[in-house]
Amino acid sequence: MFSLMSVGAATSGLAQDNPYDTTVDIRMGARLFQAECGRCHGLDGKGNDETGAPDLTNGSFRSASTDAGLFNVIRDGISGTTMVGISWAPDNRVWQVVAYVRSLNPQTGDYDLAGDADSGARLFRGKGECVTCHIVNGAGGRLGPDLSTIGNRRDPEELRIDLMDPNETVEPRWWTVKVVRADGSVITGSRMSEDTFTVRVMDDAENLWHFVKSDLRSLERVETSPMPSASDGLSASEIDDLVAYLFSLRKES
Ligand code: HEC
Ligand code: HEC
Known part of the structure; x- marks a missing residue:
């Protein structure tokens, strides 16, 4: 659990999750996408057989699974292919394109959620005490990640794991x-x-x-998470409600 930190072991500063994913960022990203990417991937991102550029709207990518991975592909391109990338653009512009590409699959989808999002919202601010560490839409604590757009990044199953087992993955930023x-x-x-x-x-x-x-x-x-597991103190149906609430936090373009 505890380990001695070696002097000088600074970790890389590249964020794993997109720091530029507000509605405005998505709109800016869309503009750059249309100018730079649309001629190959189609203006709607659905791909184009003639150019061989794949559909980017189905939410999964062969070359990357995380936002940081997509950032690299979109900035640097894929060597040996016509996919060129926009390495001339500043990082925040690249992140905005990542946000736009992610928004092409808003997962509005066909999840049959057991919980009730309104009850989840009340638990988030009340009994669950989540708001002491997490910001949603500008209000809350800063001891954990901002969850305002968590529904764009996680499906309900992943959210359940985040809640039940916070130590499953803890990014260095939260050590x-x-x-x-x-x-x-x-x-x-x-x-x-x-x-x-x-x-x-x-x-x-x-x-x-x-x-x-x-x-x-x-x-x-x-390296463990400071977040308590939701299973200490909340019932299974309360956790369902929280998952429904968190999944409802999606921003569409
Ligand atoms: C000249 C045509 C062309 C342009 C311009 C282009 N791409 Fe591509 N892109 C491709 C091709 C072809 C591939 C497939 C490469 C391969 O075979 O792996 C690809 C692959 C990708 C992938 C990986 C898909 C996956 O499933 O892994 C992403 C993401 C992507 N492009 C995003 C973009 C974005 C965003 C832009 C604009 C900044 C862009 N591309 C501009 C042709 C293009
Ligand atoms: C003591 C502070 C604290 C409390 C209380 C807390 N969290 Fe967290 N939470 C964190 C930290 C730190 C992380 C990032 C590390 C990790 O993944 O566990 C996190 C991660 C998460 C994630 C994953 C977010 C992401 O971007 O990966 C979700 C979802 C989440 N918390 C929801 C909740 C909910 C719902 C509650 C209330 C039941 C809650 N948290 C209570 C600190 C907290």
């Missing part, structure tokens, strides 16, 4: 650290950034700390 200062006092919180000599930490009260590593007695990292 926490335990800092022991020279005077013995302890600060724990999320690791906002780190380089060879310094580390920035946000504690549970959302205070930002900046430490010089050589001043510390120890620095440990905790």
